[in-house]
Amino acid sequence: MPATIIRLEQVAKIYGSGNTEVRALFNVSLVVKSGEYCAIMGPSGSGKSTAMNIIGCLDRPTNGSYYLDNVDVAGLDDSELAHIRNRKIGFVFQQFHLLPQLTAIENVMLPMVYAGMPSSERQDRAADALHRVGLGNRLQNRPNQLSGGQQQRVAIARAIVNHPVLLLADEPTGALDSHTTKEVMAIFDELNASGMTVVMVTHESDVARLSQRIVWFRDGEVLHDHLSPDSLSEVTVLS
């Protein structure tokens, strides 16, 4: 029985109050086990981004509770959340978000800098992570010297370097062409195969189909939760 990584219980997120109140999420319950590869889909405004932010500890739920790796996150303050993001979660973004003034290896070392790790260990681990994503020969390149696919791979290396329990990707292929999309997806596959839990928000059904499970959001609720990717066509029809 694999451990539970994400447990959302009756989570609601409400922005504003009174007449301007916006209910981005209500009564979302979701469990993701260790080693799962889960895609979150849904139209704009469906609440998937809000869910993503809560799962990523960038935001707190208004109601309900969220356990990440069996820790109740709802009650944590800002610096404790920062610590959780640093140690337990690896983020991959659509726009890569690499720092332009740093080299590839320096970008990958950044989370370990915030973790307070000594310099020599940082170097070794960052180099390992870059080797793992196939960029062992690009350690000293700056982001503007790398292609989009390579930049996203640097970002993935940065996400996994602190050995997080959860890899959280927000439209990771949104800025890539179909060829590099395949490259990047192969890396996600590989990471998942080696036991990494992956949660990915995406628009692209091709990308989502590569996962083992698809969670559909609509109007702030979970519409469908399918364990088999074969059911994707059916879901597409439903939505």
Add this chain to the structure above:
Amino acid sequence: MDFVESLKMAAKTLTANRLRSGLTMLGIVIGNASVIMMVGVGEGAQEYVSEQIEGLGPNVLFVVPGSQETQRATFNVPKTLVLSDAEAIVEQVAAVDNIAPEFNDRGLITRGNRTSNATIVGTTPGFTTVRNFTLKQGRFFTDLDMRRSNPVVVLGPDLAERLMDNRDPIGQQIRIKNVSFQVIGVLDEKGSNLGLNYDDAVIIPITTMANRLVGRTSPYGIELTYISVSVEDENQMDAAQFQIANLLRLRHKIVGEDDFTINSQQDLLEVTGTITNALTIMLAAIAGISLLVGGIGIMNIMLVSVRERTQEIGLRKAIGASQHDILMQFMIEAVILSAAGGLIGTGLGISGALLIGVASPFQPGISVTAAVVAVAVSGGIGLFFGVVPARQAAKLDPIVALRSA
């Protein structure tokens, strides 16, 4: 994140944007350079004035006509001191060693077709000892010259050079205010002293001056501009000052306010010290304003930088930077900018002060304290003006920051 890492990170960010960092620093650089330079100039001026006053000698008193009140009106100072007052002082005050009464005027000096407008000093033979002058050539006038009102003159060295064209000045005839005088001596160079440059003056017996040149004597005798008094012993200064005052009050039949003032070197030092101090503070304050403006410049650029780097801030937060980490990062950037600017400014200020030293008569003081304080203050300015932008950065919501395009 530890402090060294923060420093490295800030240095990387600042060097990645060299032009902007340089321009941001410029305000602090200029502010600091001007503070150092202005304080240096102020201290130099103070030193210069003190030296001049100390050059008068520690055992010299100056008796000037008019009370402190009337002296404040610089025009029409009453001529209440006369030659017989000076004679009485040297005869009746035991502590007094010698006196040099002076009656100063200006007039045209000519020799052949050369003319020069110079100070005319009428004094007594005591002048050289009291005012510490030596002669380059010839002799000073004597009591006999005084008694006879002889038309003899001692020239200041600069004036001698201008009038004589390499000729031996001794024995030459010159005309002072159209009266013929024989040159008997030339003073050694001494430089200007409290605004009066004896290097560029003619010195004649005071009796000659009164009888042949000016021709205006009060009913009490020859009027004086001031009297320099040398006291035998430094320890007797207070006694001498007291006795001279009593003597003059008696002679002038004073019951109310004195019609004269006695200054010692110490008095003059105190007065000028206050003035030059005020001047230094004023200069430093003006320069300090530019330092302040530099600080505001840093705040301005840091605010722009926070706006520009929202995505970076969002990312840093997403991968584990706490509010404190972000706050520190921006504070350190601001402090590095201002402290580096402060150091460069101090360097420039010191070089500037040295340059002024080359080009002016006084030597600007380069005070280590001023330098240390200026660098510390500019660092503090960075700290102060960095707080607002850094707090803004730290408070950014990572979700909003990451989504901003």
